[in-house]
Amino acid sequence: MTQKQKTLAIYALPLVLLCIPLLGNILSDEVNWSASDFLIAGILLFSMAFLINLVRTRIKTQSRRILICIFILIALALIWIELAVGIFGTPFAGN
Template identity: 75%
Template sequence: MITQKQTTLAIYALPLVLLCIPLLGNAISGGINWSAADFLMAGILLFTTAFLVNLIRNQTKKQSRRVLICILILLVLALIWIELPVEIFGSPFAGN
Protein backbone atom coordinates (compact mmCIF):
# COMPACT_ATOMS: atom_id res chain seq x y z
CA MET A 1 0.00 0.00 0.00
CA ILE A 2 1.30 3.43 -0.95
CA THR A 3 1.31 5.88 1.94
CA GLN A 4 0.22 9.52 1.85
CA LYS A 5 3.85 10.65 2.17
CA GLN A 6 4.94 8.51 -0.80
CA THR A 7 2.11 9.87 -2.95
CA THR A 8 3.01 13.44 -2.05
CA LEU A 9 6.65 12.76 -2.86
CA ALA A 10 5.66 11.31 -6.24
CA ILE A 11 3.48 14.33 -7.03
CA TYR A 12 6.37 16.73 -6.39
CA ALA A 13 8.98 14.51 -8.09
CA LEU A 14 7.08 14.41 -11.37
CA PRO A 15 7.85 18.06 -12.30
CA LEU A 16 11.56 17.40 -11.72
CA VAL A 17 11.44 14.37 -14.00
CA LEU A 18 9.58 16.35 -16.66
CA LEU A 19 12.11 19.18 -16.49
CA CYS A 20 14.94 16.69 -17.02
CA ILE A 21 13.64 15.91 -20.51
CA PRO A 22 14.37 19.35 -22.04
CA LEU A 23 17.56 19.58 -19.96
CA LEU A 24 18.85 16.40 -21.58
CA GLY A 25 17.65 17.67 -24.95
CA ASN A 26 19.65 20.86 -24.47
CA ALA A 27 22.75 18.86 -23.62
CA ILE A 28 22.44 16.26 -26.39
CA SER A 29 21.02 18.02 -29.45
CA GLY A 30 20.86 21.49 -30.86
CA GLY A 31 17.17 21.19 -31.67
CA ILE A 32 16.03 22.08 -28.18
CA ASN A 33 17.14 25.54 -27.10
CA TRP A 34 15.71 26.39 -23.69
CA SER A 35 17.08 29.34 -21.73
CA ALA A 36 17.14 29.67 -17.97
CA ALA A 37 13.94 31.72 -18.18
CA ASP A 38 12.23 28.87 -20.03
CA PHE A 39 13.21 26.41 -17.31
CA LEU A 40 12.08 28.86 -14.63
CA MET A 41 8.67 29.37 -16.25
CA ALA A 42 8.20 25.63 -16.81
CA GLY A 43 9.22 24.94 -13.20
CA ILE A 44 6.78 27.52 -11.87
CA LEU A 45 3.95 26.08 -13.96
CA LEU A 46 4.69 22.46 -13.11
CA PHE A 47 5.29 22.94 -9.38
CA THR A 48 2.21 25.18 -9.04
CA THR A 49 0.17 22.47 -10.71
CA ALA A 50 1.68 19.82 -8.42
CA PHE A 51 0.91 21.99 -5.39
CA LEU A 52 -2.72 22.51 -6.47
CA VAL A 53 -3.25 18.83 -7.24
CA ASN A 54 -1.79 17.87 -3.86
CA LEU A 55 -3.93 20.49 -2.12
CA ILE A 56 -7.10 19.25 -3.80
CA ARG A 57 -6.14 15.64 -3.09
CA ASN A 58 -5.79 16.41 0.63
CA GLN A 59 -8.76 18.76 1.05
CA THR A 60 -11.50 17.18 -1.05
CA LYS A 61 -13.29 14.16 0.36
CA LYS A 62 -15.40 13.03 -2.62
CA GLN A 63 -13.38 11.03 -5.16
CA SER A 64 -15.43 12.18 -8.19
CA ARG A 65 -15.08 15.86 -7.27
CA ARG A 66 -11.35 15.38 -6.63
CA VAL A 67 -10.84 13.82 -10.08
CA LEU A 68 -12.89 16.51 -11.83
CA ILE A 69 -11.00 19.38 -10.19
CA CYS A 70 -7.63 17.76 -10.92
CA ILE A 71 -8.60 17.30 -14.58
CA LEU A 72 -9.57 20.98 -14.75
CA ILE A 73 -6.24 21.99 -13.20
CA LEU A 74 -4.35 19.85 -15.73
CA LEU A 75 -6.44 21.30 -18.57
CA VAL A 76 -5.55 24.84 -17.51
CA LEU A 77 -1.88 23.82 -17.33
CA ALA A 78 -2.06 22.38 -20.85
CA LEU A 79 -3.73 25.51 -22.23
CA ILE A 80 -1.12 27.81 -20.64
CA TRP A 81 1.71 25.51 -21.73
CA ILE A 82 0.45 25.59 -25.33
CA GLU A 83 -0.29 29.31 -25.30
CA LEU A 84 3.13 30.49 -24.15
CA PRO A 85 5.22 29.36 -27.13
CA VAL A 86 2.57 29.11 -29.87
CA GLU A 87 0.13 31.97 -29.11
CA ILE A 88 -3.01 30.14 -30.15
CA PHE A 89 -5.33 32.59 -28.39
CA GLY A 90 -3.21 35.73 -28.86
CA SER A 91 -3.12 36.58 -25.17
CA PRO A 92 -0.84 39.39 -23.95
CA PHE A 93 1.18 37.10 -21.64
CA ALA A 94 2.28 34.88 -24.53
CA GLY A 95 5.47 36.82 -25.11
CA ASN A 96 4.72 39.13 -28.04
Protein backbone atom coordinates in the same frame (compact mmCIF):
# COMPACT_ATOMS: atom_id res chain seq x y z
CA MET B 1 1.51 3.39 -0.97
CA THR B 2 1.58 5.73 2.02
CA GLN B 3 0.46 9.37 1.95
CA LYS B 4 4.06 10.53 2.24
CA GLN B 5 5.10 8.42 -0.76
CA LYS B 6 2.17 9.76 -2.81
CA THR B 7 3.14 13.34 -1.95
CA LEU B 8 6.76 12.64 -2.84
CA ALA B 9 5.69 11.16 -6.18
CA ILE B 10 3.51 14.20 -6.94
CA TYR B 11 6.39 16.60 -6.33
CA ALA B 12 8.99 14.42 -8.09
CA LEU B 13 7.05 14.34 -11.36
CA PRO B 14 7.81 18.00 -12.28
CA LEU B 15 11.53 17.32 -11.76
CA VAL B 16 11.38 14.30 -14.05
CA LEU B 17 9.48 16.31 -16.67
CA LEU B 18 12.03 19.13 -16.51
CA CYS B 19 14.85 16.64 -17.08
CA ILE B 20 13.52 15.90 -20.58
CA PRO B 21 14.23 19.37 -22.07
CA LEU B 22 17.43 19.57 -20.01
CA LEU B 23 18.72 16.43 -21.68
CA GLY B 24 17.56 17.81 -25.02
CA ASN B 25 19.51 21.00 -24.38
CA ILE B 26 22.64 19.05 -23.50
CA LEU B 27 22.50 16.41 -26.24
CA SER B 28 21.02 18.30 -29.19
CA ASP B 29 21.14 21.67 -30.89
CA GLU B 30 17.43 21.38 -31.76
CA VAL B 31 16.27 22.14 -28.20
CA ASN B 32 17.13 25.66 -27.12
CA TRP B 33 15.66 26.41 -23.69
CA SER B 34 17.01 29.37 -21.74
CA ALA B 35 17.13 29.66 -17.96
CA SER B 36 13.90 31.66 -18.00
CA ASP B 37 12.18 28.87 -19.95
CA PHE B 38 13.16 26.39 -17.24
CA LEU B 39 12.05 28.82 -14.53
CA ILE B 40 8.62 29.37 -16.08
CA ALA B 41 8.14 25.66 -16.74
CA GLY B 42 9.20 24.86 -13.18
CA ILE B 43 6.78 27.40 -11.73
CA LEU B 44 3.93 26.02 -13.83
CA LEU B 45 4.68 22.37 -13.07
CA PHE B 46 5.28 22.82 -9.35
CA SER B 47 2.15 24.99 -9.05
CA MET B 48 0.20 22.20 -10.70
CA ALA B 49 1.73 19.63 -8.33
CA PHE B 50 0.91 21.84 -5.32
CA LEU B 51 -2.71 22.32 -6.42
CA ILE B 52 -3.20 18.62 -7.13
CA ASN B 53 -1.74 17.72 -3.75
CA LEU B 54 -3.98 20.31 -2.10
CA VAL B 55 -7.04 18.87 -3.85
CA ARG B 56 -5.97 15.34 -2.93
CA THR B 57 -5.76 16.19 0.76
CA ARG B 58 -8.74 18.60 1.11
CA ILE B 59 -11.47 17.22 -1.15
CA LYS B 60 -13.13 14.09 0.22
CA THR B 61 -15.36 13.04 -2.67
CA GLN B 62 -13.50 10.98 -5.27
CA SER B 63 -15.54 12.25 -8.24
CA ARG B 64 -14.99 15.90 -7.28
CA ARG B 65 -11.31 15.25 -6.71
CA ILE B 66 -10.93 13.78 -10.21
CA LEU B 67 -12.97 16.57 -11.81
CA ILE B 68 -10.93 19.33 -10.16
CA CYS B 69 -7.63 17.61 -11.05
CA ILE B 70 -8.74 17.34 -14.69
CA PHE B 71 -9.60 21.05 -14.65
CA ILE B 72 -6.14 21.85 -13.23
CA LEU B 73 -4.44 19.78 -15.94
CA ILE B 74 -6.50 21.41 -18.71
CA ALA B 75 -5.65 24.87 -17.36
CA LEU B 76 -1.95 23.94 -17.27
CA ALA B 77 -2.09 22.64 -20.84
CA LEU B 78 -3.81 25.80 -22.11
CA ILE B 79 -1.32 28.09 -20.37
CA TRP B 80 1.60 26.01 -21.65
CA ILE B 81 0.28 26.02 -25.22
CA GLU B 82 -0.36 29.77 -25.08
CA LEU B 83 3.18 30.43 -23.91
CA ALA B 84 4.59 28.12 -26.57
CA VAL B 85 2.67 29.05 -29.71
CA GLY B 86 0.00 31.61 -28.81
CA ILE B 87 -3.39 30.06 -29.57
CA PHE B 88 -5.26 32.97 -27.97
CA GLY B 89 -3.02 35.81 -29.20
CA THR B 90 -2.18 37.31 -25.81
CA PRO B 91 0.95 39.45 -25.31
CA PHE B 92 2.57 36.44 -23.59
CA ALA B 93 2.27 34.29 -26.71
CA GLY B 94 5.29 32.53 -28.11
CA ASN B 95 6.40 32.51 -31.71
